[in-house]
Amino acid sequence: MDAAGAAVGADPVGAALNASSTRPFDRATATRIASAFLPAHPLGNRWDYYYTRTKLGSDPLYPGVLQALRGSQAPLLDLGCGLGLLAHALRLDGQAMAYRGVDNDAAKIGRARKVADRSALADTRFEVVDLTGGPSPHQGSVAILDVLQYLEASTQWTLIDEAIAMLTPGARLVIRTTLGDASRRGRTSRVADRLANLIGWMQSRPRCYPDIDAMRTRLAEAGLRTTFSPLYGNPPFNNWLIVATL
């Protein structure tokens, strides 16, 4: 990666991030997507609504991922999908590929399923799956967004190899991850991940931050074309978007 933090690597699929895909959603779009997570009852719990609105309005994750997936109709498997925000962002963006989200947090999957049903998101499924046991079979695109650091290094590599094997021509492997380095962003990311676990928002605790050179080598050895781009936005974390294709 270059010193200025610009994207490095050939643009494999015309999915290079542009100015709008490195900015968070505008307030209206963030509120529109988050509104799906409002409780049915006015006195119900609004935590998911406020969390998703804040995340969507401050983190360029989803605009970056939408850009990376545009132009492919391949079914998408979202590994560690959380509340399934990506499914909502995809449909709002007019991307209609089949979507399957999996996560080991059964409570989040229950809420993801309920909200997706209530929002009538077409061709969208959610399942409880623990990635340490390997994902279920899939052919198409794969998203692994802010998940790798919760897995041991050996599980990360197994998962990445399995995701590579799922790719079909034109499909994309889209990974967002915090990279393990000694920068201030790297340190802030580690503290924030630990805190999220301590306050109970994240059931899993961070275990291992991927190494960018090892990741680049693994994807190249698999014969993939890749792009690595910083995807920070407002949060002070060391987040990078990696897009790979056959």
Ligand SMILES: C[S@@+](CC[C@H](N)C(=O)[O-])C[C@H]1O[C@@H](n2cnc3c(N)ncnc32)[C@H](O)[C@@H]1O
């Ligand atoms: C930071 S959240 C990211 C959620 C979603 N990918 C997104 O970007 O909005 C990390 C997710 O990984 C899930 N996760 C962590 N360890 C997991 C495992 N072993 N199997 C499945 N999901 C896991 C957590 O439950 C959590 O929902």
